[in-house]
Amino acid sequence: MALLVQKFGGTSVGTIERIEAVADKVISYKDQGNSMVIVVSAMSGETNRLVELAQQIDPRARGRELDVLLTTGEQVTIALLAMALEKRGYPARSYTGGQVKITTDSAHNKARIKSIDHERITSDLDNGRIVVVAGFQGVDEYDNITTLGRGGSDTTGVALAAALKADECQIFTDVDGVYTTDPRVEPEARRLETITFEEMLEMASLGSKVLQIRAVEFAQKYEVPLRVLSSFGEGEGTLITTEYDADKTMEQALISGIAFNRDEAQLTINGVSDTPGVAYRILGPISEANIEVDMILQNVSADGTTDFTFTVHRNDFDTALASLESTAKELNARVVSGNNRIVKISIVGVGMRSHAGIASRMFEILAKEGINILMISTSEIKISVVVDEKYLELGVRALHEGFELTKLS
Numbered sequence: 001m002a003l004l005v006q007k008f009g010g011t012s013v014g015t016i017e018r019i020e021a022v023a024d025k026v027i028s029y030k031d032q033g034n035s036m037v038i039v040v041s042a043m044s045g046e047t048n049r050l051v052e053l054a055q056q057i058d059p060r061a062r063g064r065e066l067d068v069l070l071t072t073g074e075q076v077t078i079a080l081l082a083m084a085l086e087k088r089g090y091p092a093r094s095y096t097g098g099q100v101k102i103t104t105d106s107a108h109n110k111a112r113i114k115s116i117d118h119e120r121i122t123s124d125l126d127n128g129r130i131v132v133v134a135g136f137q138g139v140d141e142y143d144n145i146t147t148l149g150r151g152g153s154d155t156t157g158v159a160l161a162a163a164l165k166a167d168e169c170q171i172f173t174d175v176d177g178v179y180t181t182d183p184r185v186e187p188e189a190r191r192l193e194t195i196t197f198e199e200m201l202e203m204a205s206l207g208s209k210v211l212q213i214r215a216v217e218f219a220q221k222y223e224v225p226l227r228v229l230s231s232f233g234e235g236e237g238t239l240i241t242t243e244y245d246a247d248k249t250m251e252q253a254l255i256s257g258i259a260f261n262r263d264e265a266q267l268t269i270n271g272v273s274d275t276p277g278v279a280y281r282i283l284g285p286i287s288e289a290n291i292e293v294d295m296i297l298q299n300v301s302a303d304g305t306t307d308f309t310f311t312v313h314r315n316d317f318d319t320a321l322a323s324l325e326s327t328a329k330e331l332n333a334r335v336v337s338g339n340n341r342i343v344k345i346s347i348v349g350v351g352m353r354s355h356a357g358i359a360s361r362m363f364e365i366l367a368k369e370g371i372n373i374l375m376i377s378t379s380e381i382k383i384s385v386v387v388d389e390k391y392l393e394l395g396v397r398a399l400h401e402g403f404e405l406t407k408l409s
């Protein structure tokens with residue numbers, strides 16, 4: 001008998017029929033003698049609907065009250081799933097994050113889980129009940145309701161699995177595992193049987209939203225066995241592993257996957273004097289405005305001046321551009337320009353460590369398609385390029401084919 005934490009995402013609980021189907025699935029595991037803790041997201045589209053309602057009151061709505069609003073989405077699905085289980089004769093209890101109790105810091109809209117007091121869950125499990133917990137939410141030390149950032153139900157699942165020392169955390173979603181790239185963009189994408197935490201972390205942080213980054217970080221830190229699998233079918237899904245399977249790698253591709261991020265925007269300031277402190281004067285105000293900077297590029301200076309380019313989240317583009325324009329006046333820079341029609345495409349793979357020439361192969365593949373590269377950044381196991389957004393699909397597919405990700409089994 002195992003203890004399983006299963007998380008079902010928005011599409012998986014998107015209608016009453018689907019909630020009923022989730023109940024049947026959960027029961028099939030329960031009937032095998034497992035103890036079951038279920039985490040659910042809000043019905044698909046619900047969190048977006050709530051955000052839009054808030055924005056009708058205040059376009060920049062955020063903070064405490066937004067969290068109070070957004071957590072209602074998950075409160076609906078826990079109750080409906082618990083009812084569906086009870087109707088089938090299986091005792092179940094639904095709980096909000098605050099009830100179980102998932103304590104977070106006070107960073108509203110992007111709170112981090114600090115601790116979980118799982119006494120109530122354990123006693124329900126001991127009494128044979130199925131426990132259903134609302135994903136994406138917690139309470140801070142003053143009992144204010146918090147949320148864990150978009151996609152945060154994954155993190156609730158992993159954190160509960162860690163706290164309960166579950167045998168596995170299973171993330172059920174609308175695809176049957178982690179693929180070489182988003183199957184919605186490349187239908188030829190292939191499901192991976194395993195992927196290392198290190199690679200999964202890169203994929204998630206470079207834009208593959210199949211798992212929330214924090215969930216992957218958490219699972220790696222607390223050694224939670226983590227699997228992604230389909231809500232709608234059978235199958236083993238994809239296991240996220242600690243070990244890099246060297247035997248398998250012999251036959252495996254040099255890269256494991258391709259990630260992309262459509263949420264990028266690029267800003268450039270030209271002709272700033274190349275003196276100490278300039279980077280700080282440009283980026284200091286950006287960080288003070290709470291804007292995260294992703295890639296940064298500074299040109300080699302010519303005539304004592306240099307150009308500075310960086311990328312931010314598209315939502316922050318206008319604020320970042322305004323900040324840069326005022327910095328430009330102070331620094332007597334020549335021009336400020338921005339482009340919010342760019343995307344980032346990245347190739348990821350631990351195989352890169354032992355193979356040279358992967359970057360040039362990537363650039364060659366893109367060149368053959370006539371795709372101009374605007375920025376490049378590399379780390380040990382990834383290479384990212386920024387390109388015009390119109391090249392996203394073409395670039396992803398060309399790289400997928402060029403690195404022979406389809407063929408391998």
Ligand code: ADP
Nearest residue numbers: 009010011173174178179181182184208209210
């Ligand atoms: P849920 O609502 O279940 O949390 P998400 O929409 O957050 O589901 O995540 C699943 C989606 O992630 C898939 O429908 C797919 O389009 C997308 N995705 C992006 N990259 C990948 C990838 N490499 N493998 C599988 N799915 C991916």
Ligand code: ASP
Nearest residue numbers: 041047136150151152153
């Ligand atoms: N409902 C939340 C969202 O849409 C959390 C989640 O689904 O993981 O982001």
Ligand code: MG
Nearest residue numbers: 009151209210
């Ligand atoms: Mg998700």
